[in-house]
Amino acid sequence: MSNDIREHLKEKLAELEVYASQGLEDAAQDLAVALCEEIAKSDLSQEEKARYIKVIESIAPWSVGVKDAVQVNGTEDGDGKSEIASFEVTIEDQESDPESQFQYAKTLMQIHDWDRAIDVLKAVAATGYRLEECYELCGDCAANSEKWSEALKYYETVYSQPGLRPEDRERLLAKMSRCQQKKFRNRMARKEKIPQVAGEHTKWTGFSETFVSEHVSTLYNFVGRVANSWSDANNGWTLAGDIFEYEIREFLHIGRTRAVFEVFCKQTGKTYAADTFMIPWRDCLSIMDIIEWAHVCKMMMSDYVDIPYDVAMLDNLFFIVRDYYEKTLIEYMSENPQPSYEEACLIAYQILEGIGYLHTHLGRDKQKRKIYHLDLRPSRIMLRNSIGVKVALGGLWKLFRSRCGKYTNPRNLPLGILPYKAPEQFRTYLWGEKRSQVCTDVYSFGVIFYELLTGINPFQGESVEECEILHCAQKPIPPQVCRPDMPEELNEIIMKCLEVRPQKRWRSSTQILLSIERFLGGAHRVFELFKEYGVLHSSTGGKETQTL
Structure with missing residues (x-):
């Protein structure tokens, strides 16, 4: 019986909200009084009745006669007090008692009044009472309202609390993954690109x-x-x-x-x-x-x-x-949200040639050098004459890190850079700086290749914390989800690049390059494709040639 009355009240409260939002005060007042009469006669507990009355008053605060209606129709207890008197005492207690406010917020959630529930939960959290639970419920409310970014912020607040139990972290990660997937699919549906072209607004984390x-x-x-x-x-x-x-x-x-x-x-x-x-x-x-x-x-x-x-x-x-180049990979991806697999692989092939050369090469001065890019992203990939690739500014990030480590810390970087950083650049304990940094460039390449093929960056977050969680605590959504016809070979190449643990990724850029070469049909076929696209191809480290 109680469940039936709750469903009935839920429908009537929604109707009351419609009347109130449209300014139909007379209709709203009549319905409010009728609802209070039903509540008084119901078999709901006193506490639950009080919560419903407060919801009615919050929807239509200008209504008069609500309490009178309950008082007339209410029953009297052994002390001769009407139920409304008990309601009033309970409501007064709620306003000063965090537990009562907490329960009131949960009632608001039951009737799907998500925004009001968030307001009450935040007020309770401000007192320090059940802080983590309040913010997690705020996230649940925001998620039920399909406000995925807002929900993520609440969940992140809880996730960052020290001393959180492993099972709580696991539950929160599952919720954050769901929100991120929803955000991701919304971006796919709208075909929105991350703002990265020249002149667009840049959001900074460390500078005004x-x-x-x-x-x-x-x-x-x-x-x-x-x-x-x-x-x-x-x-x-x-x-x-x-x-x-x-x-x-x-x-x-x-x-x-x-x-x-x-x-x-x-x-x-x-x-x-x-x-x-x-x-x-x-x-x-x-x-x-x-x-x-x-x-x-x-x-x-x-x-x-x-x-x-x-x-x-x-x-x-x-x-x-x-040298002056016509465009960077940013402009190319803006013009070609989902290029052919063949064309995208030829671009990726050249990026791998570039970073592979940096990683191990013999210079003009006959010195062997190992240089790691560590800041690989679309703006560092120059293009000329269709798809001829040049990797720019290799090795400069390490110099910045040694001279001004404060500014290379992810928490002080512009948000637009963070989607291309590797997990170990957020959490340095994952991979020591004295070890080979090839894995970091492999990861960043994987992010670029993912975005090149699908038009979507899987690690775009709205805060440093969200970006860190996306990189370090969750597996990315496979690119095949964005582009269902993607061959399994390419999907596997990208997912292996994007392993959280560096030791599970490809060991070198050459391994990836050979996998792409096999996908394209072998070295001879790659050479033929470069000719077709107007790009002269030579093996890394050979006599320097010019892109046509």
């Missing part, structure tokens, strides 16, 4: 937007001015072999860590791109740090690595002068 904005405005002042090659004060040595003048003609791109200008060299008559770093990165490195890094890059011999041409200076600000 006003501070960054002011820095950007000063960069525009360089347009129209001339930067000169840096030269050694002792012997006049320059990276490019001579002193060149670079006229800064246009501001091309503003990213999360760097700004890119178009420059024209008066001596060579060529147009280049010139990178300079945003605050705080700009102040982390000295000019000699940049010169030494660029010199190491100049020793490289690979078709798949972007090699700086020169380093120029203007007003104590350095510019890394490099």
